Every structure is written in C-alpha cells, then in structure tokens.
Amino acid sequence: MEETAAIASGLVADDPSSGDREAPVIVAVDHVNKIYSDGTHALKDVSLAVRDKEIVAVIGPSGCGKSTLLRAIAGLTSPTDGVCRVADGVQPAFVFQQPTLLPWRTAERNAELLLRLSGVPRAESRRRAHEAMTLVNLAGFEKAYPRALSGGMRMRLSLARSLAMKPDLFLLDEPFSALDEITRKTLNDELARIWFHQPFTAILVTHNLYEAIFLASRVVVMSARPGRIQTEIAVTLPYPRNSDVRLTSEYVSFVEQLSIELERAAA
Amino acid sequence: MATTANPAPATPARGGRIPRGANPSLGRRIVRFWPAGLAVLLFVGLWAVLADTVFAGKSYLLPGPLLVVQTGWEIRDSVLLSARTTLVSALIGYAVSIVGGMLFAMIMAESKAMERSLYPWAVILQVTPIIAIAPIIIIWFGFNSTSIVIISAAIAFFPILNNTHLGLVSTDRNQVELFRLQHVGWLATFWHLRLPAAIPSIIAGLRVSAGLAVTGTILGEFVIGTAGSYGGLGVRIIMAEAVLNTPQLYAYVLATTLLGLTFFAIVSYLGYRLLRDWHESARKEVAD
Ligand SMILES: Nc1ncnc2c1ncn2[C@@H]1O[C@H](COP(=O)(O)OP(=O)(O)OP(=O)(O)O)[C@@H](O)[C@H]1O
Ligand SMILES: [Mg+2]
Numbered sequence: 001m002e003e004t005a006a007i008a009s010g011l012v013a014d015d016p017s018s019g020d021r022e023a024p025v026i027v028a029v030d031h032v033n034k035i036y037s038d039g040t041h042a043l044k045d046v047s048l049a050v051r052d053k054e055i056v057a058v059i060g061p062s063g064c065g066k067s068t069l070l071r072a073i074a075g076l077t078s079p080t081d082g083v084c085r086v087a088d089g090v091q092p093a094f095v096f097q098q099p100t101l102l103p104w105r106t107a108e109r110n111a112e113l114l115l116r117l118s119g120v121p122r123a124e125s126r127r128r129a130h131e132a133m134t135l136v137n138l139a140g141f142e143k144a145y146p147r148a149l150s151g152g153m154r155m156r157l158s159l160a161r162s163l164a165m166k167p168d169l170f171l172l173d174e175p176f177s178a179l180d181e182i183t184r185k186t187l188n189d190e191l192a193r194i195w196f197h198q199p200f201t202a203i204l205v206t207h208n209l210y211e212a213i214f215l216a217s218r219v220v221v222m223s224a225r226p227g228r229i230q231t232e233i234a235v236t237l238p239y240p241r242n243s244d245v246r247l248t249s250e251y252v253s254f255v256e257q258l259s260i261e262l263e264r265a266a267a
Numbered sequence: 268m269a270t271t272a273n274p275a276p277a278t279p280a281r282g283g284r285i286p287r288g289a290n291p292s293l294g295r296r297i298v299r300f301w302p303a304g305l306a307v308l309l310f311v312g313l314w315a316v317l318a319d320t321v322f323a324g325k326s327y328l329l330p331g332p333l334l335v336v337q338t339g340w341e342i343r344d345s346v347l348l349s350a351r352t353t354l355v356s357a358l359i360g361y362a363v364s365i366v367g368g369m370l371f372a373m374i375m376a377e378s379k380a381m382e383r384s385l386y387p388w389a390v391i392l393q394v395t396p397i398i399a400i401a402p403i404i405i406i407w408f409g410f411n412s413t414s415i416v417i418i419s420a421a422i423a424f425f426p427i428l429n430n431t432h433l434g435l436v437s438t439d440r441n442q443v444e445l446f447r448l449q450h451v452g453w454l455a456t457f458w459h460l461r462l463p464a465a466i467p468s469i470i471a472g473l474r475v476s477a478g479l480a481v482t483g484t485i486l487g488e489f490v491i492g493t494a495g496s497y498g499g500l501g502v503r504i505i506m507a508e509a510v511l512n513t514p515q516l517y518a519y520v521l522a523t524t525l526l527g528l529t530f531f532a533i534v535s536y537l538g539y540r541l542l543r544d545w546h547e548s549a550r551k552e553v554a555d
Binding site for chain 2 (some may be wrong): 074146
C-alpha cells in the first residue's frame with residue numbers, strides 16, 4: 001500500500017492512480033494561491049488535475065481552504081495567482097455546504113429550478129426533477145416547502161436539484177455532512193451506483209474518511225494555514241463499488257492509511 | 268403566550284403535506300382571539316364608565332361610546348360620503364407611494380452610486396415634516412385633491428422605499444451564486460430570486476405605509492379642505508371641531524380609525540396569504 005501513498009506536489013496529470021491515463025483533463029488547478037482581502041492565506045500553491053469520469057475526494061481540517069478551492073474551480077472566486085481551468089463546454093453543478101433552497105418554492109419546484117433556468121421545458125423539467133427526488137429518497141415530498149423538511153432532507157433536495165441537471169462535473173461541498181450515518185451510507189451507495197451507470201466527473205469535499213475511500217478513486221489530503229495539498233492517496237478498490245466493499249480488508253486498510261495522513265495534516 | 272395554557276393538538280402532518288392550520292374550529296378561534304377581544308371590551312368599558320362619572324353631563328368633553336355610535340348612525344350619510352372621499356385619496360396616494368417607492372428602491376439596489384446619491388434625499392423627505400412642505404405642494408398643485416394625494420403619497424413613501432431596498436440587497440449570497448453558475452440573466456435573476464426573496468421585507472413596508480397613507484390623506488384634508496369633491500373625513504373633523512360638536516367629532520375620528528384599520532387589515536391579510544406557505548413570519552402559532 002505504501003507505494004500508492006505517493007506524494008503529489010506538482011500537476012497530477014501523470015498520476016498512476018487515475019484509472020484512465022488517457023482520459024482528458026476536465027479540471028486543471030495550476031499553482032493556485034488564494035489570499036483573501038483580510039490577509040487570510042486560504043490556498044498555497046495548490047495544483048490538481050482531475051480527469052474525465054474521476055471522483056476525487058478532498059479531505060482536510062476545517063478552514064484549510066476546501067470550499068475556497070471548489071469555489072475557485074467553479075469560477076465563483078478568482079485565485080490571487082495561478083489558474084483554475086475547467087474544460088470547454090463543461091458546465092459544473094455546485095452543491096453548496098448549505099442546502100441553498102429557495103424557501104418560496106415547493107420541493108419539486110426547487111428540484112427543477114436549475115433545469116427551468118437553463119430553458120428546459122416545464123414538463124421535462126418536472127419529470128427529471130421527480131426522478132432525481134426519487135433517487136435521493138424524497139418521493140412523496142414534492143409539494144412540501146423547504147421549511148417543512150428536516151435538515152437532512154433539505155440537503156438531499158439540494159443534491160437532487162443538481163442531479164436533475166445530469167451535469168458532466170459535480171462540485172460537491174460536504175453534501176452529506178448534515179445527514180445521519182444511515183442516510184449517508186445509503187446516499188453514498190446510491191451515488192456510487194449512479195456513477196457506475198452514468199459516469200460523471202466529481203470533486204467531493206468531505207470530512208468523512210469512509211465516504212472518501214468508498215466513493216473516490218483518489219483522495220487529496222489538505223493541511224491548514226496556509227491550505228495546501230499535503231499528500232494524495234490512490235484508492236485502487238475495484239468498481240462497481242457497493243456496500244459489500246466496506247467489508248473488505250483493502251477498504252479498511254485504505255481508511256487506516258487515510259486516517260494516518262489526516263492526522264499528519266492536522267498536526 | 269396565552270394560548271399555551273390551552274394547547275390544542277396539532278393536526279399530524281402526513282408525508283410531504285404541510286400543516287396549514289386551515290379552518291380552525293370555533294373553540295380554537297376563541298382561544299386565539301380572546302386576549303384581543305378582552306382588551307377592546309376593557310377599553311370601551313372604561314371609556315363608558317368615565318363618560319358616565321367624571322364627565323357626566325359634559326359630553327362636549329368626552330361623549331360616551333353609545334352616544335358616539337348613535338351620533339355616527341344619525342349622520343351616517345355624511346360619514347359614508349366623506350369616508351369614500353378619504354378612501355379614494357388614500358388609495359391613490361398609497362398606489363403612488365408603492366410605485367414610486369419600489370421603483371426608486373430597485374434603482375438604488377442596482378447601483379451603489381445611485382444609492383449614495385438618492386438615499387440622502389429620501390431621508391431628507393422622511394425627516395422633514397410633510398406639514399411644513401404642504402404649503403409648497405399647494406402652491407405647485409393648488410387647493411385640490413391632487414395636493415391631498417401627493418401629501419398622502421409623500422408620507423407613505425419612505426417605509427416602502429426603505430424596506431424594498433433592504434429586501435432587494437439582502438439576497439442570500441449562495442443563492443445568487445447558484446444563479447450565477449447557471450448564467451442566469453439579470454431579469455430572470457431578479458424575477459426568480461431577488462424579488463421573491465425581498466417579498467417579506469416589502470410586505471413589512473406595505474403594512475406600515477397602509478396606515479400612513481390614510482394618516483397622510485387626513486393631514487392633507489386638514490390643510491387643503493374640501494378640494495372640490497365632498498369633503499373627506501379630515502374636513503368633517505375640522506368642521507365638527509369648529510362648532511364644538513364633540514359627539515360628531517368623535518364619530519368622524521372613529522370612522523377614520525376604522526378606515527385605517529381596514530386598510531391595514533387588508534394589506535396584512537394579503538401579505539399573510541403570500542407568505543403563509545413558506546415564510547417563518549406567517550407560521551400559525553396554534554396549528555404548528
Ligand atoms: N470570503 C472570505 N473572506 C475572508 N476569508 C475567508 C473567506 N472565505 C473563507 N475565508 C477563510 O479562508 C479559510 C478557508 O476557508 P474555507 O471555507 O475554504 O475552509 P474549508 O476548508 O471549506 O472549511 P470547512 O471544512 O470548515 O468548511 C478560512 O480560514 C476562512 O476563514
Ligand atoms: Mg467548507
């Protein structure tokens with residue numbers, strides 16, 4: 001296992017772990033620094049390349065710049081120097097750390113929001129919204145307003161809103177952190193299943209080691225103050241991954257390895 | 268809260284259904300409204316007792332509630348006609364203040380430069396007593412109902428401007444970014460995000476201004492008078508005072524109060540209808 005814990009400092013395009021070396025790079029983060037106007041050095045010399053259909057997990061202590069990294073990739077904030085590029089024609093779907101629902105819209109109208117805004121006809125939007133809500137286990141709550149949903153349900157709705165878009169690139173900022181363990185596992189399984197049948201590229205920010213190992217093909221470990229990439233772990237578990245994977249000894253040892261790296265990053 | 272003393276079981280919400288607390292039973296209505304009803308009864312009772320004791324035989328100082336209602340009934344034609352005049356002016360003044368207030372609020376919300384140059388003037392308008400600039404308004408527009416409407420609109424203007432502006436600039440940052448990521452245009456963002464997000468705040472402004480529009484109309488009628496049509500309640504109040512007919516004076520004041528209350532109640536109800544499904548301010552305290 002040691003050799004897989006390759007330290008990744010430069011561009012990771014030729015990283016041995018990515019399943020398909022030839023796949024096009026969808027996201028390229030190149031020597032990015034981000035210093036906020038109040039002087040906070042949120043990202044320091046961060047480089048990362050994410051290839052097509054890859055799920056890369058980003059893990060690290062609170063405040064190490066994970067959200068900042070995602071926001072820079074989405075173009076919501078510009079790096080102080082360095083560049084973030086997303087391949088042409090790729091429209092990222094962002095799932096925020098907070099549900100960010102529109103409280104005056106019912107659940108189904110929230111789920112179809114992005115589709116409607118991008119001009120998809122009403123009937124098709126509605127159909128895809130319902131599909132996505134079923135995927136995240138929210139069928140039956142179409143007419144409920146967000147205030148009548150629990151925190152976890154709101155987060156699932158927020159996820160459904162992005163799923164309905166069937167985007168090529170998912171930027172997920174701790175989408176499952178507000179969920180209970182069982183729902184989280186169910187959604188992890190669900191996401192792994194969706195990915196296997198209809199692969200997408202994703203960057204998943206998480207605080208959960210198990211989730212990172214289960215979903216990702218690579219895990220990037222960040223350390224804080226200033227936020228930088230400490231190390232990277234290639235998760236060579238086979239696909240398709242379902243809940244049985246969690247019982248294998250490989251899975252457990254990946255989790256242990258990540259745990260050790262994370263402790264080093266926090267130190 | 269008084270209602271907690273008598274907790275009514277909430278209707279259980281089934282999967283996805285929202286408890287609305289619609290059609291509360293008569294009993295529950297009584298539970299909800301008895302504190303307000305009791306306060307009104309106490310007030311009227313105290314008024315009646317005072318009029319019958321301390322002010323006995325001095326109805327020119329304080330006529331009792333019964334006398335006021337009787338007088339009001341006797342002059343009901345005049346009350347209704349003058350109330351109608353006041354109502355029309357107040358409605359037009361209110362409409363003008365809504366259109367003007369929201370328009371300026373939108374302009375200010377769009378551009379910081381506009382905000383910096385316009386907001387001080389709005390504040391100046393707000394802090395200058397309208398009664399002091401009423402003569403200027405009259406010089407410009409004459410002794411007519413236009414001036415009355417303008418005075419009413421000027422008084423109702425600021426809360427609408429201020430609250431609409433506050434609502435429009437307080438849109439949640441993540442929500443704005445959600446729209447930005449989708450490359451949504453200005454108009455669609457305004458229509459689907461910024462305006463609905465501002466509605467609770469706009470309604471707060473509309474509620475304050477509803478009463479102010481009536482107050483402003485009465486003020487205008489005080490200063491301007493009959494202005495061609497049948498004189499409004501403000502005119503009647505001045506005339507009743509001039510002849511020291513206190514019971515009539517009270518009857519017209521009562522009518523004014525009722526008019527203002529009705530205005531406020533209608534706006535509040537419409538606002539509640541808009542918000543009840545999704546906004547925290549419109550949660551039913553008993554039903555939930
Ligand atoms: N708009 C901002 N202005 C100034 N500083 C900011 C801003 N946003 C984030 N920061 C700072 O940048 C650092 C990284 O923040 P970021 O939100 O990216 O952390 P994070 O890794 O996502 O943390 P968490 O796991 O708690 O979500 C923090 O120290 C934070 O205080
Ligand atoms: Mg974060």
